[in-house]
Amino acid sequence: MLSLLSARRNKVGHGFPVKPIWAEAVVIGIIVAAILGFVAILNAYEIPSRVLARDFAARGMEVPEGYTAAYGIPYSVLLLIAVAVVMTVIARKTRLGRYIFATGGNPDAAELSGINTRLLTVKVFSIMGILVGISAVVASARLTNHSNDIGTLDELRVIAAAVIGGTALSGGIGTIYGAILGALIMQSLQSGMAMVGVDAPLQNMVVGTVLVAAVLIDIIYRRRVGGK
Amino acid sequence: METRTDPRANGAKPLVELKDIRIAFGGVQAVDGVSLDLYPGEVVGLLGHNGAGKSTLIKILSGAYKADSGEIRIEGEKATINSPRDARRYNIETIYQTLALADNLDAASNLFLGREIVTKLGFVDDAKQEAETRKIMARLNPNFRKLSEPVSALSGGQRQSVAIARAVYFNARILIMDEPTAALGVHETAMVADLIKELKAQGLGIFLISHDTREMMDLCDRVSVMKNGQLVGTERVEDVTEDDILSMIIMGKNPKRDAA
Ligand SMILES: Nc1ncnc2c1ncn2[C@@H]1O[C@H](COP(=O)(O)OP(=O)(O)OP(=O)(O)O)[C@@H](O)[C@H]1O
Ligand SMILES: [Mg+2]
Numbered sequence: 001m002l003s004l005l006s007a008r009r010n011k012v013g014h015g016f017p018v019k020p021i022w023a024e025a026v027v028i029g030i031i032v033a034a035i036l037g038f039v040a041i042l043n044a045y046e047i048p049s050r051v052l053a054r055d056f057a058a059r060g061m062e063v064p065e066g067y068t069a070a071y072g073i074p075y076s077v078l079l080l081i082a083v084a085v086v087m088t089v090i091a092r093k094t095r096l097g098r099y100i101f102a103t104g105g106n107p108d109a110a111e112l113s114g115i116n117t118r119l120l121t122v123k124v125f126s127i128m129g130i131l132v133g134i135s136a137v138v139a140s141a142r143l144t145n146h147s148n149d150i151g152t153l154d155e156l157r158v159i160a161a162a163v164i165g166g167t168a169l170s171g172g173i174g175t176i177y178g179a180i181l182g183a184l185i186m187q188s189l190q191s192g193m194a195m196v197g198v199d200a201p202l203q204n205m206v207v208g209t210v211l212v213a214a215v216l217i218d219i220i221y222r223r224r225v226g227g228k
Numbered sequence: 229m230e231t232r233t234d235p236r237a238n239g240a241k242p243l244v245e246l247k248d249i250r251i252a253f254g255g256v257q258a259v260d261g262v263s264l265d266l267y268p269g270e271v272v273g274l275l276g277h278n279g280a281g282k283s284t285l286i287k288i289l290s291g292a293y294k295a296d297s298g299e300i301r302i303e304g305e306k307a308t309i310n311s312p313r314d315a316r317r318y319n320i321e322t323i324y325q326t327l328a329l330a331d332n333l334d335a336a337s338n339l340f341l342g343r344e345i346v347t348k349l350g351f352v353d354d355a356k357q358e359a360e361t362r363k364i365m366a367r368l369n370p371n372f373r374k375l376s377e378p379v380s381a382l383s384g385g386q387r388q389s390v391a392i393a394r395a396v397y398f399n400a401r402i403l404i405m406d407e408p409t410a411a412l413g414v415h416e417t418a419m420v421a422d423l424i425k426e427l428k429a430q431g432l433g434i435f436l437i438s439h440d441t442r443e444m445m446d447l448c449d450r451v452s453v454m455k456n457g458q459l460v461g462t463e464r465v466e467d468v469t470e471d472d473i474l475s476m477i478i479m480g481k482n483p484k485r486d487a488a
Contacts, residue, residue: 093351095344098333102341105332112292112328114313114342172332 042073076138080180083134088176090127100124105172153204160211161186163218170222186210241304243268243433244402249288249298258284259295260457266402266433271424272462273448274437275477280454282437283325286404289435290322291315302402316342321400323408325437327391331380335372336361338379339394364393368423369416384411392420396427403427403434409443421447441470441477455480 091097103110103117111117140146165182167174189210193203244266251259259281266272274282287293289300291312300307302318309315315322329338336357345353345360358375365372369389379387388411395403405424409417424447428434438444444451445465453460453476460476468482476482 089351095346095352098337098341098344098352102330102333102337105330106328108326109328109330110341112290112312112322112324113330114311114316116311116313172330 039073042077076142079134079138083131084176084180087131091176096120096123101172103171104168156211157186157190157207158183160207160214163211163214168222169215169218240267242266242301243270243303244289245299245301245304246285246289247299247301249285249300250296251284251288251293252296257457259288261298262454262457262459264452264459264462266435268401268433269428269431270450271428271434271436271448273444273451273465274435274454275439275441275444275451275473276454276460277477281457282454283406285454286322286406286435286437287324289315289402290320290324290404292322292324319399319401320404321395321398321402322404323388323391323395323406325406325410327387329379329387329391332378334376334378335365335382335390335393336375338390339364339397341394343398360397361393364397365389368393368419385413385416388412389416392423396423401432403432405434406437407439408436409438409440417443441473445470445473453477 091100099110099115099120102113103115103120107117110120136151139150143150161182162174162179163169163182164185165175165178165180167179167182186207190203190207193206198206242265244264246262246264249259249262250257262281262285264272264274264285274286276282284293288295288298289309291309291314294310300309307314307318309318309320312322330341333341336354339361340357345356347353361375365375369386372386372389374382374386379390382390388408392405392408395405409420412420421443424434424436436444436448448465450462450464451468451473452462453473455477460480461482463472463476463482472482
């Protein structure tokens with residue numbers, strides 16, 4: 001919201017056309033409502049009283065009269081939001097992000113524009129390393145403990161998620177929130193299959209098929225719209 | 229017709245000296261011992277058949293290629309240009325024949341690529357960049373409106389305008405233009421010609437590549453002709469006719485010179 005306001009001030013400062021104040025206010029209102037609604041829904045799931053009783057018993061205490069607790073927002077979701085915000089800012093607002101997009105779009109042009117594309121590649125890989133580190137911490141925290149092969153083949157699902165979310169495999173196009181939406185779709189698919197009892201090998205096959213289909217559609221679609 | 233003063237007459241130092249530059253790609257000797265110089269306030273035209281090595285030669289000056297041998301001197305000092313970043317450090321700006329634009333970014337992002345305007349917090353100041361782009365484009369291509377669309381959505385001439393804008397915006401001292409008007413309309417070409425004259429008056433040195441000999445006669449002080457990677461010759465435009473230049477390009481020799 002603050003960024004929305006500051007963007008507006010900036011535009012006015014340079015004499016660009018801007019949306020009327022009321023439209024901006026409606027947008028801000030919708031965003032605020034969405035955030036509050038999201039928190040309210042997650043807080044509406046209450047921890048069952050038996051679970052509470054067990055927790056308190058473990059600490060040697062009685063459950064106070066009329067005490068309830070909500071699940072609230074899991075840390076991993078908060079972490080996701082934080083990472084998404086930080087990465088979006090990096091991608092859209094920093095020179096590094098601009099260079100990454102430029103190099104993805106046309107590496108030769110980026111190099112000729114004075115961007116050190118080789119150093120940039122190293123930077124991109126280290127960002128990826130950091131993000132993989134964070135996801136690994138979350139993944140192993142959820143499972144309390146796990147052997148060191150956790151996350152095997154997750155890269156395929158990640159690629160599928162990114163492509164479904166609108167990232168071009170040829171490079172230079174894509175958004176963070178798109179990738180998150182893609183991940184939600186992939187995970188819904190996976191969880192859904194697990195719920196209806198699809199066998200694990202079959203699940204992998206479905207994920208692979210989705211990946212191939214997503215890439216195929218990506219290529220065909222971009223050819224249609226005249227991209228490369 | 230304007231009077232042309234030879235910048236070399238008043239003892240000025242050359243801005244750029246290319247000495248015996250050579251580069252080969254595999255078996256092809258693309259540039260074969262070419263020497264050129266460029267003085268402040270001068271436009272040197274580079275002519276030659278397709279594949280003569282013009283683009284390759286100027287790409288060596290702009291840092292895109294590294295010469296196999298030869299020497300580059302800038303204002304008399306030996307210059308080491310190993311990358312486009314080095315060339316920018318010497319205030320060399322280039323309009324590439326291929327334009328070298330990132331198709332997925334908009335005009336403003338392309339114009340400032342590698343040299344973004346940042347806010348106090350270190351973020352890219354998109355609004356300011358767009359305003360500056362608007363200003364410079366008004367001088368090059370007044371009909372240009374598509375500022376916030378990716379340049380892949382622009383016409384060939386519009387893309388060329390973006391590339392020209394990028395080269396002239398950042399106070400270059402040495403400007404390299406590789407067929408800058410190839411895709412431009414009549415009016416836009418005239419505007420670029422005016423711009424070249426204006427930049428020349430400001431004391432920039434300009435290498436101009438074009439296949440349009442008439443345009444070259446009009447804009448350049450001297451023209452150099454290349455053929456098969458070798459320099460055929462460099463002539464002051466007052467000393468030659470268009471036909472002389474054509475025969476230098478096609479036959480690789482200057483009839484007048486040979487007759488004398
Ligand atoms: N990157 C490269 N790899 C291999 N060969 C190349 C490369 N760049 C240029 N060449 C070769 O070098 C020679 C000179 O090419 P160059 O692009 O300099 O020609 P040019 O004079 O600019 O021609 P045009 O008028 O068509 O632009 C050509 O024979 C070309 O095939
Ligand atoms: Mg060329």
